Amino acid sequence: MDNYFWVTTRTIKPGAREHFEHAWRPAEFPPGLVGAYVLYADDGDEVVGISIWDSAEACHRYRDSDVEARRQALMDPFVLEERSRFYTGRELGVPGR
16 A cells, blocks of 8 residues: 655754754644654754655645645745655565564
């Protein structure tokens, strides 16, 4: 069974992690979101966000929403570069788990 993922990698301004984290937090969690992760590189200047959705439509609806546009605007002052992409995938079984 396929799952739906939105993956965003951001390079943030040096020393801006605390401000970025505050801006990054969603104001509300949208319908269709089933999980989310945030990953920080050791130096703290690169952040990867992974959101997991129950459908492609739910993800795209949220990405096009006013709520997400406001969240993006709050993050923008702390971001140097951003790359985002939508993926379809599945969990791989790990032997012995």
